[in-house]
Amino acid sequence: MGNPIRDRAMTAGFIETHCHLDDGQFEGERDKVVERALEVGIGMLVSIGTGDGPPDLEAGIRMAEAYAPVYASVGVHPHDAAKATAETWAALRDLAGHPKVLHLGEMGLDFHYDFSPREVQKEVFQRQLELAAELELPIAIHTREAWRETVDCLREVWAGAGSGGIFHCFSGGKAEAEEALALGFHLGIGGVLTFPRAEALRDAVAATPLNRIVLETDAPYLAPAPFRGKRNEPAHLIHTARKLAEVKGVPLETVRETTAGNFLEMVFARKLANQ
Numbered sequence: 001m002g003n004p005i006r007d008r009a010m011t012a013g014f015i016e017t018h019c020h021l022d023d024g025q026f027e028g029e030r031d032k033v034v035e036r037a038l039e040v041g042i043g044m045l046v047s048i049g050t051g052d053g054p055p056d057l058e059a060g061i062r063m064a065e066a067y068a069p070v071y072a073s074v075g076v077h078p079h080d081a082a083k084a085t086a087e088t089w090a091a092l093r094d095l096a097g098h099p100k101v102l103h104l105g106e107m108g109l110d111f112h113y114d115f116s117p118r119e120v121q122k123e124v125f126q127r128q129l130e131l132a133a134e135l136e137l138p139i140a141i142h143t144r145e146a147w148r149e150t151v152d153c154l155r156e157v158w159a160g161a162g163s164g165g166i167f168h169c170f171s172g173g174k175a176e177a178e179e180a181l182a183l184g185f186h187l188g189i190g191g192v193l194t195f196p197r198a199e200a201l202r203d204a205v206a207a208t209p210l211n212r213i214v215l216e217t218d219a220p221y222l223a224p225a226p227f228r229g230k231r232n233e234p235a236h237l238i239h240t241a242r243k244l245a246e247v248k249g250v251p252l253e254t255v256r257e258t259t260a261g262n263f264l265e266m267v268f269a270r271k272l273a274n275q
């Protein structure tokens, strides 16, 4: 007997685990963008629900309700941490129960832009970690120039929470990859993998078991080669998938089935177990 989730992954297609389909750059073209994703073999997309920040927390859900293959997350991006209010927490808890919401996020710390004060970012990150742990939902982490602080928060607040998650747009080296894996996370691998100067990331990915990797685009940002610098879209995931197959020395189908299975297991294992 196979594992039912891994069996399902055989026919799931590629899973685009992180895109911002609600972004204004897709306005007027969204139907085509989703269509092109399906054409390259993507079977499921997760539209990240951070939008422009609170009070609008439903950006991802709107996309999921408009397109059958699209699922959503809900969360407060570190850039928007200062916009969170008491109402935000009640609303997040409520929206997390939507049938197409698969995880919370993206959440974390961004000390590159510092759009919200660092102390506020930390507090909003920690509260979302607590909420996800309580609801037993996986999480998507955004961390930029704040690796140590992010890992410290996870050790303090998240350690022991069993629902797992993704370091989205992972672009660290081997040491960071090892830390992320030890904390029980998957690496979300996007277009950066294809950049000529991303040798350290490719080394980290080469050393990471394929069953701890998921694919993403972060569209409309971070387009992979040969589209670097242009607007990214979910269909471009295929270029990152090919690079991943090359780095791991496995066929593209293995990348597709394994990364899809990793994501499905993360978001559905608990639901299936509770059925």
Ligand SMILES: [Zn+2]
Residues within 6 Å of the ligand: 106, 142, 168, 169
């Ligand atoms: Zn991000």
Ligand SMILES: [Zn+2]
Residues within 6 Å of the ligand: 018, 019, 020, 048, 106, 218
């Ligand atoms: Zn993102």
